[in-house]
Amino acid sequence: MSEKDSQSVDGRNRSTSTTGVGRRTFLQSIGAGGAAGALAGCSSMLGGDGGADGDSGADGDSGDSGATLEWAAIYNEDETREAMADALYEAGLSEDIELNIVALPDANEGIQARYDQWITSGESKPDLLTVDNGWTLPFIVREQLVNLDELLDDSTVSTVKDDYFQSSVNTAQDPDTGDLYGVPLYPEPPTIQYRKDLAMEAGYDPDGENWATEPMTWQEFSQVAADIHEQSDVEYAYITQGSASENMSCCEFPEYFHSFGGAYFGGMDNLFGPVGDRPITVDEEPVIDSLRMARAMLHGSDAPETLDGYEKVMPQETLSWDVVQTQQLFESGDGAFTRQWMFGIPPAVEAFGAENVGIMPMPYAVEEGEGEYDGIGGSSPALGGWHVAMNPNSENEDAIIEFFEAMMQESFLLEQFSVEGVMPPNREIFYSDATADVEPTGRYVDAIGASLENAVPRPVTAVWQQESQRISQRARAAHQVDNDPAEEMDELVGLLEEIENS
Incomplete structure (x- = not known):
């Protein structure tokens, strides 16, 4: 799900017949x-x-x-x-x-x-x-x-x-x-949208390095974002969502752990059930490591329960930001990179010019197929x-x-x-030429397609709404510096078991 229920990009003024046979209201x-x-x-x-x-x-x-x-x-x-x-x-x-x-x-x-x-x-x-x-x-x-x-x-x-x-x-x-x-x-997949002009000014070659279709590792991404941030005058290196909302459970959190080879309920075959008869795997090491990575990018690698080699690129305010706030921040020129749904592309292009806006797939930690479960690993954007x-x-x-x-x-x-x-x-x-010709988003078809081909649906069942609330709360808590991510996930296992078996 994208959190955006609808977004008019370029409403056309057309004549409407509101009376007469066979037309619409x-x-x-x-x-x-x-x-x-x-x-x-x-x-x-x-x-x-x-x-x-x-x-x-x-x-x-x-x-x-x-x-x-x-x-x-x-x-x-x-x-x-x-x-x-x-x-x-x-x-x-x-x-x-x-x-x-x-x-x-x-x-x-x-x-x-x-x-x-x-x-x-x-x-x-x-x-x-x-x-x-x-x-x-x-x-x-x-x-x-x-x-x-x-x-x-x-x-x-x-x-x-x-x-x-x-x-x-x-x-x-x-x-x-x-x-x-x-x-x-x-x-609709989310992508990493970024200031291509700032990247080039910092000495990077996004086109030559195939940023549009070849995802970076999370470690490389954090280092590149930190470097561009240091060489520019923007306030934030990476703007993303971290509030305890549906976006955390459906999207942000699983985008991290899927890319590490982790899963909510084991492999992809268990995404849609059977409820009460599938393993709960949020306490396994890939999930914990993904949280340690997120904590490193949020608090720095010197903070407890973090992974080495990751740069601090997210501000503390991340844990309260939603998709609307992050869109506004990026459009205002406050960030070098942002995780955002497709509705953020046209206003970014309007703000900075198409030549200065780039799109890339979500980063990853382990290659696709290298995780413990089939179909897990690699760039793993949520599916909206x-x-x-x-x-x-x-x-x-x-x-x-x-x-x-x-x-x-x-x-x-x-x-x-x-x-x-x-x-x-x-x-x-x-993938047609006709789609590629539609401005401003058509120029990014290859980048969006690279994300969409690897998009992972949320594990929706009849009990997902209950589970989603518990997941968002515990995942957000696991990001906070004073909490232990392993303990938060242990608690989440118990909460999910209770829901699955009720």
Whole structure:
């Protein structure tokens, strides 16, 4: 999961038909009254009945115009929702289908609760739900989403399973059957974003040394960051997130220990369960060593429980920073390097110029395959991104099939990239010249691809939300200078065992 629920990068001003047959309306947000309340509010906002024939289109069909589809999406700007609706029609969605795009609330946890409420209460709207790859699985396990293997034709399903980034697809599948329950809308890895101009002024050659696609070790990274920081006038060498939030448990912490060959629950085969029947391995040496490395970069190698050879590149404030704060700091010119999601690229380019911003994969400690568990080791960025799934109570099956077919078209995915700055989930489209030509993010396709190919999903199960809170708290505590990381992880093992066996 990226912590960013939505981020408008380049909203386009396009004309919108809000009346007449087969067009769409735009909703500001989903209020406390639920989907029906939000839709009713939209009709009054637009004036009149909000539909061609005096029908608001809030339920079922809309007069003679065909089905009315409602999509709970992550586009929070009016211009963005308008552009995405236009792109879907241009990609083949029938003009006879009226599409209402509903903006989701910003809080990720609130979205999950709202979906659960709608589905369990039998609400047929919204028809389509945008689901975070990090919590799609619990909805699949609870049978709250439609099996797309049974809904879509074999060719469409095969395209997703064979041509999309596999790490993303895995989070939309039933772990037991492999059946598909969501179509990836976009995948998103974090990367190291850095001031290329400062690196070159300090005597480095990022292009000649292939920084974009060949990750550094954490040790080399800390030394390079410290050197560039010393030769520049920026306040911080490395800006990253360290608060006790979901970002710690899903992303920052596992990015460290996966790169050391460690794991939450043993190998990759145990990521999605079975709960209560998998080893808990956060107390093993690779995990402890990754924390010792982080402590060295935070407190210096002279502090207790740290590894030698790592430079102090992170300030104490790191333990309170989130993704928004770190983005603002980097954009303001306060850092040489930052760990950030893709939404940080356009503002960085705007602040410093494309020629002065570089992207590189997350660093690593041991080579991929050298860890104790299969598939662990090497650069291991967390996997973010979102899927689109079908509400099982929807009555618009045929229209939804059309929607998915349009959503998977190259023209829609490229328009979404152009407007939102999020990458196409289809690998062929991702690596195409058309994607590379989209400014400002397209120029970084190779670097982003190098990260995405190695992205690791979080170990989401029905109990992940409980586990995530405990992990974030203990992992953050393990970073603090007065605490022993081994003791913190021993305590975490007990907490996870209690949850797994409850």
